[in-house]
């Protein structure tokens with residue numbers, strides 16, 4: 001029998017938690033991913049508070065409603081997760097999948113006085129002029145006002161580089177969101193490694209960077225395939241992921 005949209009999304013999101021933990025891109029038992037289930041985006045799946053990504057199963061994900069003011073007080077809902085994801089799903093119905101991480105290289109770039117991802121290769125060029133930057137870090141994002149401010153910064157972009165903090169990526173599908181946050185971390189790893197040589201960088205011309213970014217946007221099926229392959233590996237390693 002075919003899986004319902006919610007059932008499939010639960011499996012895809014659970015697989016994403018496993019993949020991110022497998023790749024060491026998670027932060028302790030913090031960080032959070034969500035995926036909208038309803039057409040208006042307000043009903044969404046979220047990981048429960050402080051459970052390690054590497055043991056989350058499809059059925060462990062919480063189904064929440066962005067309009068439910070009581071959800072913030074549930075013991076299994078992390079306050080910062082509720083503030084960020086609740087507000088993004090409330091305000092941006094097209095942001096179907098929302099991933100928030102503090103991966104090392106992306107966060108290192110976010111800690112620079114000028115957190116700009118220079119186009120120096122194919123990976124970095126994917127993000128050319130396509131990242132919003134928040135330069136107003138003010139402590140843990142645990143209020144709806146802070147979540148609303150972050151959602152507002154995303155508006156016309158799919159990635160928000162959060163200064164002194166980390167990253168939020170939004171996408172139409174779990175697969176595209178995963179591939180995007182993974183490629184961004186890789187791009188930042190390449191950039192930081194290039195900087196670490198102390199040699200001058202050869203930055204791509206704007207036209208080349210723009211063309212490369214557009215080329216990436218034409219191959220969302222590549223992102224999906226990357227995700228499907230990784231999901232397959234995770235289910236093979238632990239079939240209980242889909243439970």
Ligand SMILES: [Zn+2]
Nearest residue numbers: 101102165166
């Ligand atoms: Zn964070």
